[in-house]
Amino acid sequence: MKRLVVLPAVLMLLLAACSQAPAPAPAQPQAAGGDAAAVTSERCGDPSKLSDSVNFYNWSDYIDPEILTMFEEECGVKVVYDTFSSNEDLLAKLQAGATGYDIIVPSDYMVSIMVQLGLLKELDHANIPNLANLAERFRNAPYDPGNKYSAAYQWGATGIGYDADVVTTPPDSLAVLFDPEQAAQYAGKISLLNDAREAIGAALKYLGYSINSTDPAQLEEAKQVLLAIKPYVLTFDSDTFGDLLVSGETALALGWNGTIYLAMSENEGRNLGFAVPKEGMAVFTDNLAVPASAPNPYTAEVLINYLLDPEIGAMITNYTLFPSPNEAALPLIAEEIKNAPNLNPSEEMMANVEYIQDVGEATALYERIWTEIKAQ
Numbered sequence: 001m002k003r004l005v006v007l008p009a010v011l012m013l014l015l016a017a018c019s020q021a022p023a024p025a026p027a028q029p030q031a032a033g034g035d036a037a038a039v040t041s042e043r044c045g046d047p048s049k050l051s052d053s054v055n056f057y058n059w060s061d062y063i064d065p066e067i068l069t070m071f072e073e074e075c076g077v078k079v080v081y082d083t084f085s086s087n088e089d090l091l092a093k094l095q096a097g098a099t100g101y102d103i104i105v106p107s108d109y110m111v112s113i114m115v116q117l118g119l120l121k122e123l124d125h126a127n128i129p130n131l132a133n134l135a136e137r138f139r140n141a142p143y144d145p146g147n148k149y150s151a152a153y154q155w156g157a158t159g160i161g162y163d164a165d166v167v168t169t170p171p172d173s174l175a176v177l178f179d180p181e182q183a184a185q186y187a188g189k190i191s192l193l194n195d196a197r198e199a200i201g202a203a204l205k206y207l208g209y210s211i212n213s214t215d216p217a218q219l220e221e222a223k224q225v226l227l228a229i230k231p232y233v234l235t236f237d238s239d240t241f242g243d244l245l246v247s248g249e250t251a252l253a254l255g256w257n258g259t260i261y262l263a264m265s266e267n268e269g270r271n272l273g274f275a276v277p278k279e280g281m282a283v284f285t286d287n288l289a290v291p292a293s294a295p296n297p298y299t300a301e302v303l304i305n306y307l308l309d310p311e312i313g314a315m316i317t318n319y320t321l322f323p324s325p326n327e328a329a330l331p332l333i334a335e336e337i338k339n340a341p342n343l344n345p346s347e348e349m350m351a352n353v354e355y356i357q358d359v360g361e362a363t364a365l366y367e368r369i370w371t372e373i374k375a376q
């Protein structure tokens with residue numbers, strides 16, 4: 001999704017082109033060190049150390065674009081913004097040698113994998129005092145205790161989005177997706193996340209196994225579950241499943257809570273719901289991190305600190321509707337978001353959920369199964 005890239009320079013050129021003035025001289029390359037004169041805020045770190053631009057690679061629909069404009073205006077740093085749709089896509093991009101990214105947003109288990117592969121830079125906490133705004137459980141998460149490599153950005157849970165005009169009994173079980181008889185009732189109106197760990201993980205949960213199973217026999221069973229209902233699946237999609245529910249192209253979506261809530265809140269005329277299945281589901285924390293190869297690591301840390309500001313943290317959640325790990329931001333988050341049922345999973349629901357974890361060597365097996373499911 002490219003719509004978030006803000007291009008003041010292009011606007012200036014357009015304006016110049018419209019005026020009668022002689023054509024401007026070609027732009028001079030800017031000196032390293034950014035445009036310190038443009039810094040108008042305390043939130044920009046040491047202006048003399050800022051780069052001209054910073055490259056931010058995030059999940060789709062995961063920030064209020066206004067925040068990028070604010071950072072550009074306050075700090076005089078252009079944010080080059082691009083998006084990805086799964087942890088595996090992000091990893092593949094980095095492993096293929098993409099070296100331009102300054103900030104990436106891996107989930108919990110992918111932080112572990114990237115640390116092991118030496119792909120992340122250790123954060124300089126002196127540049128990120130706002131780490132203190134994170135709730136304790138995000139400052140000492142098992143995948144990165146003490147925020148050595150990452151800072152929590154948003155968290156959430158996977159569940160079932162549904163169109164209550166079509167699925168008239170609110171689903172309480174993954175059987176609505178994975179029991180072929182039930183799924184057949186919604187043939188061609190089902191979307192599943194385009195995500196190996198999420199989709200195979202949900203099938204494992206349906207079977208009563210761990211979302212992190214490494215048992216080849218259990219994984220084979222999960223594959224058979226997915227293959228049996230695949231004829232009824234319209235699409236594997238992690239970017240537009242909310243829109244597909246709104247338009248009526250689907251009636252059921254295995255998807256993330258914030259995305260479904262956004263679809264619900266923007267379309268109150270539509271009778272949409274979000275269900276947490278009784279088998280339990282995945283929860284995730286997505287984290288800001290700096291690749292070891294980042295060209296502008298200082299500016300990346302300044303932007304991470306900016307995103308952890310309480311005001312900005314609240315803007316993020318008020319826009320994405322995913323829960324915030326930023327404790328200092330909570331007073332600024334809209335009450336209806338904090339009180340939405342299922343959006344902030346209750347203790348009871350949390351008892352039944354699992355974090356996706358690094359499954360080590362079994363990752364290759366998940367990948368093979370996923371390729372086979374997608375290919376058939």
Ligand code: N2P
Nearest residue numbers: 059060061062256284
């Ligand atoms: C929202 C992205 C949610 C991230 N489009 C899930 N890890």
